[in-house]
Amino acid sequence: MTDFDTRGVPVVKIMMFGDSGAGKSTYFRAFAACGQEVTSKVTFRQVKLDDELRLNREWRAFVRGAQAMKGTSETPEPYRIAVLDRGKLVMILEIIDFRGAVTTLPVVGSAPDVAEARAHIHESDIFLFCVPGDDVGRWLRNPEPATALDDELGVLPIRSHFDRARAEREARGLQPPLLTIVITKRDRLTAITGRPAHEAYLQFVEHLDKLFPALFEAESPWRALVTAVRIAEFDDDGRIDPASVRPVNVLAAPLFWYHQHLAATIARRRTGVREKENASARAAQEIGRMSRNELTSWWFGEAIKGRTSERGRLQAEIGRLGRDIADDEAAMRRLAAELDLNVVVHRGKLFRLEDFA
Numbered sequence: 539m540t541d542f543d544t545r546g547v548p549v550v551k552i553m554m555f556g557d558s559g560a561g562k563s564t565y566f567r568a569f570a571a572c573g574q575e576v577t578s579k580v581t582f583r584q585v586k587l588d589d590e591l592r593l594n595r596e597w598r599a600f601v602r603g604a605q606a607m608k609g610t611s612e613t614p615e616p617y618r619i620a621v622l623d624r625g626k627l628v629m630i631l632e633i634i635d636f637r638g639a640v641t642t643l644p645v646v647g648s649a650p651d652v653a654e655a656r657a658h659i660h661e662s663d664i665f666l667f668c669v670p671g672d673d674v675g676r677w678l679r680n681p682e683p684a685t686a687l688d689d690e691l692g693v694l695p696i697r698s699h700f701d702r703a704r705a706e707r708e709a710r711g712l713q714p715p716l717l718t719i720v721i722t723k724r725d726r727l728t729a730i731t732g733r734p735a736h737e738a739y740l741q742f743v744e745h746l747d748k749l750f751p752a753l754f755e756a757e758s759p760w761r762a763l764v765t766a767v768r769i770a771e772f773d774d775d776g777r778i779d780p781a782s783v784r785p786v787n788v789l790a791a792p793l794f795w796y797h798q799h800l801a802a803t804i805a806r807r808r809t810g811v812r813e814k815e816n817a818s819a820r821a822a823q824e825i826g827r828m829s830r831n832e833l834t835s836w837w838f839g840e841a842i843k844g845r846t847s848e849r850g851r852l853q854a855e856i857g858r859l860g861r862d863i864a865d866d867e868a869a870m871r872r873l874a875a876e877l878d879l880n881v882v883v884h885r886g887k888l889f890r891l892e893d894f895a
Contacts, residue, residue, distance in 0.1 A: 541585055541586050541587055542583070542585045542620045542627060543627075544585060544618070544620065544627070544630050547620075547627055547628070547629060547630050548629050548630070548799070549629070549630045549632055550629060550630065550631055550632065550663045550664060550795060550799065551632045551658070551661050551662045551663050551664070552631055552632065552633045552662060552663070552664040552665075552666055552795075553634070553641075553655075553658055553659050553662040553664070553665055553666065553699075553715075554566070554633065554634075554635060554636065554666045554668065555641050555665060555666065555667045555668070555692075555695070555696050555699075556638055556667060556668035556669060556692070556722075557638045557639070557692055558637065558638030558639060559638065559670070560638060560668045560669060560670050560673075560722060561668055561670060561722035561723055561769075562635065562638065562668045562722075563635060564600070564722070564769060565668055565720065565722050565767060565769070565788065566617075566633065566635060567593055567596055567597050567600065568597070568767075568769045568785045568788045569582070569788050569789065569791075569792060570582070570584065570590070570593045570594075570597070570617075570619070571593070571594065571597040571785075572785050572788050572789055573619070573789060573792065574590075579623060579624050579869075579872065580621065580622065580623050580793060580796060580873070581621075581622045582619050582620070582621055582622075582631070582789070582792055583619065583620045583622065584617065584618070584619060584620070585618035585619065585620050585630065586618065589617055589618075600778075601770075601780055601783050602780060613651070614634045614635060614636045614637075614651050614654060614655070615634065615635040616632070616633070616634045616635075617632075617633045617634070617635070618630055618631070618632050618633075619631040619632075619633065619792075621792070621796055623796070623869060628796070628799070629796065629799050631792065631795065633666075634654075634655075634658055636651060636654075636655045636658075637651065640652050640655040641655060641659070641695050641696070641699065642692070642695045659699050659703055660699075660702065660703045660706050662703065662715055663713075663715055663716065664715055664716045664717075664718060664795060665696060665699075665700060665703075665715045665716070665717050665718065666718045666720065666791065667693075667696055667717065667718065667719050667720065668720050668722050669691050669692070669719065669720070669721055669722065670721075670722055670723045670726065671721050671722060671723040671724050671725065671726040671727030671728075671730070671766070672723060672726035672727070672729070672730050673690060673691055674691070674721055674727055674730075674738070674742055675726065675727050675729070675730025675731045675738065676690070676730060677690050677691055678731060678738065678741055678742060678745070681745040681748055682748060683748045683749070683751075684748070684749055691749060693749045693750065696717075697750065697752070700714070700715060700717070700760075703715055704759070713759070714759045714760060716761050716762070716763075716795070716798060717750070717753075717760060717761065717762040717763075718762065718763045718765070718791045718794065718795070719746075719762060719763070719764045719765070720765055720766075720767055720791055721739065721742065721764075721765070721766040721767065722767050722769075723767075723768075723769075724739075724766045724767055724768035724786070724787075725768055725770075725771045727739070727766065735766060735768070736766075739764075739766045740881075742764070743764050743881050743888065746764065746883070750762070753883045753886070754883070754886045755886055756885060756886045757885070757886075758885060758886055760883070760884075761798070761882070761883070761884050762882065762883040762884075763790070763791060763794045763880060763881070763882055763883075764880070764881045764882075764883070765787055765790040765791060765794075765880045765881075766787060767785075767786065767787050767788050767790075768784070768785070768786040768787065769783065769785050769786075769788065770782045770783040770784070770785075787880070790880050793873050793876065794873075794880065794882075796873065797870055797873045797874070800866045800869055800870050800873075801870065803866055804863055804866050804867065804870075807859050807862055807863050807866075808863065810855075810859055811856055811859050811860065811863075814852045814855055814856050814859070815852075815856060817852055818849050818852040818853060818856070821845045821846075821848055821849040821852065822849060824845050825842055825845050825846060825849070828841060828842050828845075829842060
């Protein structure tokens with residue numbers, strides 16, 4: 539096995555947000571490990587073989603050694619993940635693992651990774667916000683809007699970066715970033731609230747408008763996925779019980795990103811179908827005009843052959859696009875069935891994924 543050939547494959551850039559200790563590095567390595575397993579027709583593999591081997595080694599050490607994952611240093615770690623659907627390479631996820639504080643700091647000469655993070659943020663298609671379950675649990679005791687003096691979950695920097703990234707992307711005719719909120723350490727959410735994880739998760743979703751009010755504006759361009767992840771049971775010092783390692787929902791976010799990629803692809807293909815149908819109709823009209831009688835058919839014979847050939851090509855392309863759209867829609871339905879208990883926020887409303895699709 540060698541590195542994947544990614545030429546001509548669409549690239550989606552992702553920025554990870556979250557304080558140090560939020561579980562970003564652990565979550566990413568769990569995603570890298572689980573993404574290789576053939577439990578779905580969609581798999582996630584590191585583009586570079588060496589990255590995959592190293593991440594697998596780190597994951598084994600984490601699980602078998604029952605030690606907390608080492609956080610990211612001031613040297614960012616870039617990764618490129620190949621998304622394969624039934625073995626076909628369909629997109630690339632480009633993620634850089636920055637240290638937790640990097641998104642809350644101003645750019646100064648002594649912190650070059652902050653400037654690098656700022657550039658990556660404004661180019662990102664997806665904001666991935668990791669927030670620990672214990673922090674969420676404590677906030678749910680008295681869920682109040684975030685303020686400059688009281689931002690327990692660290693949402694204000696994300697909102698600030700989003701507003702700037704959105705303005706820059708709109709100036710280039712691009713969609714605003716997709717927001718993905720991942721509650722990490724779901725076991726701690728249960729421990730803090732004393733409620734089943736799914737109940738506490740839904741309570742968090744119910745109060746999400748206090749953290750991200752722009753999500754709930756009727757004409758908001760934001761789209762967001764909210765999910766809760768369990769990797770293992772952690773004690774207060776961050777150590778794990780090796781027997782408790784049973785990753786749950788770690789692929790919800792990347793599968794949703796692929797789901798959204800499919801939705802955008804379907805929209806582009808439907809536009810292509812309409813354009814080709816219009817072109818085919820115009821060709822049919824011209825053929826009819828040139829074939830009014832035997833004389834015009836003889837006179838425009840070569841032109842009629844050319845337009846007939848062109849119309850046949852257009853009809854074949856319409857059929858191919860139709861089959862591609864049907865395949866993509868089937869893939870979206872399959873993904874929606876696999877992503878249970880994940881809420882999507884769009885245009886100020888809450889959806890289950892199958893309803894959103």
